[in-house]
Amino acid sequence: MQTITTVAELRRALANARRAGQRVGFVPTMGYLHEGHLALVEASRAQSDLTVLSIFVNPTQFGPNEDLSTYPRDLTRDEKLCHGADVAIVFAPDAREVYPARFETFVEPGDLAKPLCGAFRPGHFRGVATVVCKLFNMVQPNVAFFGQKDFQQCAVVRHMALDLDLPIEIVTVPTVREADGLAMSSRNRYLSGEERRRAGAISRGLFAAADKFRSGERDVEKLLAIAKGHLNEVDRLQYLELVDHDTLKAAESPLSHPAALCTAAYVGSTRLIDNVILALRTS
Ligand SMILES: Nc1ncnc2c1ncn2[C@@H]1O[C@H](COP(=O)(O)OP(=O)(O)OP(=O)(O)O)[C@@H](O)[C@H]1O
Numbered sequence: 001m002q003t004i005t006t007v008a009e010l011r012r013a014l015a016n017a018r019r020a021g022q023r024v025g026f027v028p029t030m031g032y033l034h035e036g037h038l039a040l041v042e043a044s045r046a047q048s049d050l051t052v053l054s055i056f057v058n059p060t061q062f063g064p065n066e067d068l069s070t071y072p073r074d075l076t077r078d079e080k081l082c083h084g085a086d087v088a089i090v091f092a093p094d095a096r097e098v099y100p101a102r103f104e105t106f107v108e109p110g111d112l113a114k115p116l117c118g119a120f121r122p123g124h125f126r127g128v129a130t131v132v133c134k135l136f137n138m139v140q141p142n143v144a145f146f147g148q149k150d151f152q153q154c155a156v157v158r159h160m161a162l163d164l165d166l167p168i169e170i171v172t173v174p175t176v177r178e179a180d181g182l183a184m185s186s187r188n189r190y191l192s193g194e195e196r197r198r199a200g201a202i203s204r205g206l207f208a209a210a211d212k213f214r215s216g217e218r219d220v221e222k223l224l225a226i227a228k229g230h231l232n233e234v235d236r237l238q239y240l241e242l243v244d245h246d247t248l249k250a251a252e253s254p255l256s257h258p259a260a261l262c263t264a265a266y267v268g269s270t271r272l273i274d275n276v277i278l279a280l281r282t283s
């Protein structure tokens, strides 16, 4: 495994693989890796010949009062995990390599970026789409892997690839969870012991609604109320919404299309997101 920090070096390292017709899998991350990230690597290993994992805490997707400066970072630990997981290349550029002086061109996503997290993090998905587009151009993978935990991000990236004719297959990997159901997230490390215990309420709420859905409930307000009943343990519910799986517009009762129940909640000062998909049986 090698760690590369410049685009020129990355292109050189990948040239041979490309000439040999190897299928390149790409896992973009912001580092401080956990088993959720390793599930993306595992999916890449299964579907490609060589995996590139990027570690870049992208400044353009953070708002001015967000946690860019305190976001957890530990490259040495991440490199060890990548080595053990059979990653071929860790690409860890610095901010100047990705955004040289006079950088001024952005990718502006459309309606998919407006609801949910987009409503509370203005400019977030513009930053995500821009950096993902740039990373795609740097790595030029055949296939790229994203976690379902960031459901709206998956939708925005998938649509960007379609709109911009990027010849890259986008794969969504199911959310990896802790034993109590909490979605793994680098930000979980901000939680105190007591906050960590209460954070379990987020997935409990989503799962309770999903269980009711599986037993036939199709009323949007009732499903939201069930989830909300569990969410009183969080300190502040930013949003809890049931949206159409494909358009991310508010779902209507009775549910007749696949939907996603999505939430963002603060436990202490930590903002956590999670979601479950409510898929209707097709048979
Ligand atoms: N629990 C998880 N299961 C599956 N994929 C995940 C999980 N957590 C993160 N990912 C995916 O890993 C990729 C990189 O995410 P990122 O580095 O931001 O990690 P994160 O844990 O989501 O961090 P954050 O705390 O910022 O939300 C994204 O595609 C994200 O959806």
Ligand SMILES: CC(C)(CO)[C@@H](O)C(=O)[O-]
Binding pocket: 028, 029, 030, 056, 058, 061, 128, 131, 132, 150, 153
């Ligand atoms: C996709 C991504 C690496 C872009 O910075 C980031 O948003 C993330 O880690 O989910």
Ligand code: BAL
Binding pocket: 030, 061, 062, 150
């Ligand atoms: N995985 C989410 C990246 C962010 O919160 O900025």
